[in-house]
Amino acid sequence: MGISPGKPPAASAVEQNVYKVFPNDLNSEYTVFGGLVMALCDRTALIVAERHSGQTCVTAAVDSLNFVGPARAGETLIVKAAVNRAWTSSMEIGVRVAAENSHTGESRHVVSAYLTFVAVDRDGRPTPVPAVLPETDAEQRRYDGAQRRRDARIAARS
Numbered sequence: 001m002g003i004s005p006g007k008p009p010a011a012s013a014v015e016q017n018v019y020k021v022f023p024n025d026l027n028s029e030y031t032v033f034g035g036l037v038m039a040l041c042d043r044t045a046l047i048v049a050e051r052h053s054g055q056t057c058v059t060a061a062v063d064s065l066n067f068v069g070p071a072r073a074g075e076t077l078i079v080k081a082a083v084n085r086a087w088t089s090s091m092e093i094g095v096r097v098a099a100e101n102s103h104t105g106e107s108r109h110v111v112s113a114y115l116t117f118v119a120v121d122r123d124g125r126p127t128p129v130p131a132v133l134p135e136t137d138a139e140q141r142r143y144d145g146a147q148r149r150r151d152a153r154i155a156a157r158s
Helices: 034-053 137-157
Strands: 014-020 056-067 076-086 090-100 107-120
Touching (some): 014 034, 056 090
Antiparallel strands (some): 014 076, 056 107
16 A cells, blocks of 8 residues: 555644643652653654654654743643644654643644654654655645755754
């Protein structure tokens, strides 16, 4: 069975991965431990990568993970992720995390991240993935931005 010629981001997106914050999730400043949020981003992005590719995927790079605000005990973390672009065997996944007050519904942006995953076959070798077919202006902007970030990542390795 061959790979799909392409898929829209919506076909593999995670719209709402929720995580309730409890006291054991806090750091010494009584805000959510950053490592927990990083793991939630990585796990949610993995789901998107495997949905898009139909393959086992591994994290290849975290291009950025920006904490723009704290989350606190009692809040609910809402993680959204979608594939921005795919190349031969790699994919960039964009992740956004919001902290929500479950009582009031108030929500605020707390983390943005870009992770790159590689699809691998049963022998652990990179394997081809479907292209990304943007359908909206926002998806096209993310698609174009992913190429710029990839170019910068490759240039930094040189």
